[in-house]
Amino acid sequence: MATSHDVSLVRGRSRILTRFGREVNWGDFVFRRTTALIAAFVIAALVAMAVAMVRASSESIATFGLGFVFSSVWDPVRDVYGALPFIFGTIASSLLALVFAVPISLGVAIFLSELAPTWLRGPVGFLVELLAAVPSVVYGLWGIFALAPWLRDTVEPLLAQVFGFLPLFQGAQHGFGMLAGGIILAIMITPTISSVSREVLRAVPSALREGALGLGATPWESVRVAVLPYARSGLVGATILGLGRALGETMAITMVIGNRAEISTSLFAPSYTMASVIANEFTEATGKLYLSALAEVGLLLFVVTVLLNVVARLLVWRVGRLPEGGRL
Amino acid sequence: MNPRPMSSKPTTKKASREGSASGEEASKARWDEVSVSTLVPKMRTEGLRAYFGQAEVLKGITLPIAEKQVTAVIGPSGCGKSTFVRCLNRMHEVVPGARATGQVLLDTQDIYHSEVDPVRVRRRVGMVFQKPNPFPTMSIRDNVLAGLRLNGERPDDPDAVVEKMLHRVALWDEVKDILGRAGTGLSGGQQQRLCIARSLALEPEVLLMDEPCSALDPIATARVEELIHELRKAYTIVIVTHNMQQAARVANFTAFFYLGKLIEHDRTDVIFTRPKEQRTEDYITGRFG
């Protein structure tokens, strides 16, 4: 059947386009390729970051090898570096933060998603999110002039009096130290853990809750029996996300933790985290090995936080996808 | 519409291919002399097949669409009527995995030819959707002009265009003082007429309507049907409807689809009073669907 094509329906679709894709006009072709290029840039940035960090740390890795992680000697004068005190400080302060933050965040999340009256949820939720809006350095400032003195004058003497037989609560009380660091980190990660937990709890199908309530359970029991088990992996994921944030936190903790590269069993003792040592010494570092050692500390931090982030997201994602019960 | 006795012409599905001169003659002819064999097609499909992935949803449709008449496409759910109409302006392939084969001729050009730009097809074949979809970020005035403006055209007198289009859809008196208000602030029926105005602003030759009244209340529906009656004088209209009474009210020709096939196509009065196929009769008497 002979058909002519009037020029009005045909835009000169060049043969180049036919080869490359399904697009019929140049606009679509350019649009897709340009946005794809920019999206690729996101991947490139991440890869470049990883590569840059490895290259910057290469000298230190070559010199100290695995011993870097296990040695406590950090001596810029003799050019010998070991990151153990910082690794200890980072992990200890973050775990301590979790001890404080997880119960509180879970309590807030359960309060907001299950127990609070509707009119209260908006304002309280907003305020909790406001905790996340305060810049880290402002927390640090508050930590130096409000938190640390309060710890030094009130809390630590009390703890020493009551629990002083435990090595945790012995030693000089400066206010600045592991306890201050743990507390301030806890404050900063609470909004993260609680908001992700709220999302996780919200993803639980209400049929489960209602089922338990219909059987005569009290509100708390319905949460404990029906909601929490379903949401468990997601809540663990939320905690790990919080842990990741705590590990990477720099300013607030640098300002209150005392910055002394020691490993101690006391909560009152000053400590030093990986992020803090980089923040404090990077611009002062003379010598390539020194810089490289600091970069290696950064690399370790980078790798650990990325791994935790991935694990956390998998756990949270799983709760959102479980197909049982209601719609998602 | 009272059925009139039809002259005993053999009803073959072949349509004449004259140019516009005899098309005018045909539309001036008396209604009772018009039949599918003498209609002048504005568009026609030849062996049109449509697929969603591997599933064949239209199984070879050959159907002429009469110029400056209203053709209704009816059939039970899932028979392919929406798919058919969306093939007429190449909207079908917008869905990922959807494709169509065969020919669809607009006047004498196959719009499915590999060198044809679907974007240009849609300028000449406009579409109105089931759920009114005025652009929420634009005022009523901007909505009418949207088709022109978003394509980079600047009409010399935009206000005149807006007034003319809104008159054409009988909306002018209702909205002339609130042209600056958001398009979504109108009632459902008004929104749908606004969408029709928006499509008409591009001066298409064919207007496709995919169940345009199914989201509207009866009064709004009646107004849109009145509008279709008016628009027929200037545009070729294809309307998909699941409401047979609506087809009987507004359409000159009706095509009955069933399970992806065209079962019967004839004047509306013939379809509803003296259908030739058993399945057509079963459908219109409500035995299924």
Place this chain on the structure above:
Amino acid sequence: MGSLFNQYTRRKLTDVLVRSACVAAAVVALVPLVSVLYYVTVRGIGGINLDFFTELPKPVGEAGGGMANAIVGTLKLVFLACVFGIPPGVLAGVYLAEFGHARFGKMVRFSADVMSGVPSITVGIFVYALVVLSTKQFSALAGGIALAILMLPTVTRTTEELLKLVPESLREAALGLGLPKWRATLRVMLRTAAPGIATGVMLAVARVAGETAPLLFTAFNNRFWSSGLNEPTASLPVNIYTYAVSPYEEWHRQAWAAALVLLLMVLLLNVSARLLVRSRVGAR
């Protein structure tokens, strides 16, 4: 009968206890917020005067002086972060929403998510290696790039998610009017999603405005005005840090004032972002 009654009261009691514990948790969580706001306001007000906004820092030990350069510096850095971070972020988000269902899209999404969890100080090291070492100086440019990298994942995901929320019927309407796909996406879909995206971007800007760590070795600091983009630049957060850990009373006072200004900026952005959402919803 009696034991059943006891069991019921025990359960009721547990319920009440746990509920109170949750309420207590909420209160405990908010105490630091109240305390911080209180301290910053009370101690910060004292340091706010005209000098603070107009003067440069005085030499160490001298009283007076201000943070005019740091305020301007923060504005400069945030502006650069927006220039470098928003356009790529939005375009990447558009790609993900339109074409991102295949494997490449998943890789992009994964990278963006991972990047949002990277410690900000690590980003600082990266930009130091990339920009500062090659240009052999600290600069506002480097600082802006570091902040942009921090913003990029958030802007990308926000754009993607909001674009996906726009009903497909609008795209159909646009295509039905004879728009090519790219125009339909940019001028209809993106435009409809724009207010929501703006909200997300404002929140990202608020977060980035308060960042200190990545600036420590990119923009560094400056006691004087920095002209152009290629000089070390003072910023409010870095100044707060430097002054807070110093032994000078005068500097502590100014640190509180700076904290007040920074907090007000951040809170303003946060609140306006949320108001933007609420006004949009109200208009429907």
